[in-house]
Amino acid sequence: MGNGQGVGGIYIAGHRGMVGSAIRRALESAGEANVLSATSKDLDLRNATAVDEFLAANRPTQVYLAAAKVGGIQANNAYPAEFIHDNLAIQDNVIHAAWRHGVQRLLFLGSSCIYPRDTKQPMREEVLLTGPLEPTNEPYAIAKVAGIKLCESYNRQYGTDFRSVMPTNLYGPGDNFDLETSHVLPALIRKTHEARVTGAESIPVWGSGRPMREFLHVDDMAAACVHVMNLDRATWQAHTDPRCSHLNVGTGEDLSIGDLARLVADVVGFEGQLAFDPDRPDGTPRKLLDVSRLKGLGWQASIGLREGIEQTYQWYLENPA
Numbered sequence: 110m111g112n113g114q115g116v117g118g119i120y121i122a123g124h125r126g127m128v129g130s131a132i133r134r135a136l137e138s139a140g141e142a143n144v145l146s147a148t149s150k151d152l153d154l155r156n157a158t159a160v161d162e163f164l165a166a167n168r169p170t171q172v173y174l175a176a177a178k179v180g181g182i183q184a185n186n187a188y189p190a191e192f193i194h195d196n197l198a199i200q201d202n203v204i205h206a207a208w209r210h211g212v213q214r215l216l217f218l219g220s221s222c223i224y225p226r227d228t229k230q231p232m233r234e235e236v237l238l239t240g241p242l243e244p245t246n247e248p249y250a251i252a253k254v255a256g257i258k259l260c261e262s263y264n265r266q267y268g269t270d271f272r273s274v275m276p277t278n279l280y281g282p283g284d285n286f287d288l289e290t291s292h293v294l295p296a297l298i299r300k301t302h303e304a305r306v307t308g309a310e311s312i313p314v315w316g317s318g319r320p321m322r323e324f325l326h327v328d329d330m331a332a333a334c335v336h337v338m339n340l341d342r343a344t345w346q347a348h349t350d351p352r353c354s355h356l357n358v359g360t361g362e363d364l365s366i367g368d369l370a371r372l373v374a375d376v377v378g379f380e381g382q383l384a385f386d387p388d389r390p391d392g393t394p395r396k397l398l399d400v401s402r403l404k405g406l407g408w409q410a411s412i413g414l415r416e417g418i419e420q421t422y423q424w425y426l427e428n429p430a
């Protein structure tokens with residue numbers, strides 16, 4: 110618990126997750142020595158009293174709220190109660206305690222699934238709450254919308270400086286490679302690698318292969334988080350609206366799941382077939398982010414998709430589950 114250096118410092122909630130650990134790497138490589146964290150065994154973020162006591166004892170100046178119950182399309186469908194309950198509880202506890210204990214700045218991490226299923230592409234921040242959500246991840250999305258509104262409400266009522274960023278589909282080192290609960294990219298890396306090793310003729314690809322997705326490397330996401338956290342308040346306020354304060358984080362480019370599977374096959378060196386499985390859900394047809402707001406604030410992604418997949422595949426080979 111904590112870092113034993115007394116009050117102050119930067120607390121990363123979810124430091125063991127893919128995004129939290131990338132934020133930690135980014136902060137440490139920028140020379141930040143005072144990074145606080147607590148494992149879920151030591152601090153259950155769903156427990157309001159425990160969260161309050163942790164923030165009261167450690168009094169961080171900044172909080173990165175990267176802790177969340179996450180998963181791919183199948184996990185979202187299978188565990189809707191956990192996806193809405195755990196995420197609402199974590200956010201509510203951390204944001205409320207951050208206000209109570211004078212955290213100077215908090216960054217809440219959401220997801221591009223907050224936007225309506227059928228909306229104009231690329232999606233601008235303003236389309237939030239203008240239409241129905243994609244059913245496969247509605248509980249998760251509702252929790253993330255609530256997180257944005259929690260931040261905005263505390264800012265409006267109490268003058269806090271709580272900010273939100275909404276990443277597109279993330280991938281990279283530390284990802285979940287479990288085939289039933291993971292997102293598509295780690296699943297394809299694992300399936301394709303195993304097919305190459307065993308000499309299988311084809312790999313199963315869920316759905317039609319037609320949905321379009323945008324992928325952002327987690328180190329880009331971490332860099333964006335640190336960038337947004339460090340913007341001075343006047344700049345942040347000038348580029349956001351008190352009732353539409355979240356910022357999209359993505360590359361601004363997408364591709365079909367079929368093309369993604371072919372790219373992964375090329376990186377891994379698998380020459381077999383793709384076997385699309387129409388019994389698995391496609392989910393939302395497209396969710397490309399409009400990233401012009403964040404570009405206007407001086408940040409854009411730098412890791413290309415092929416390069417990111419190559420690096421993640423290497424990480425997967427070096428870190429067997």
Ligand code: GFB
Binds near residue numbers: 313366
């Ligand atoms: O990454 P994914 O699970 O999540 O699936 P979403 C993206 C697309 O890839 C879907 C297809 O059309 C899947 O059917 N796909 C193909 C696969 N093969 C596979 C496979 O082996 N595994 C998986 N998982 N998908 C999630 C949301 O939606 O996106 C979350 O459920 C979150 O809430 C996350 O927002 C970023 O992009 O459909």
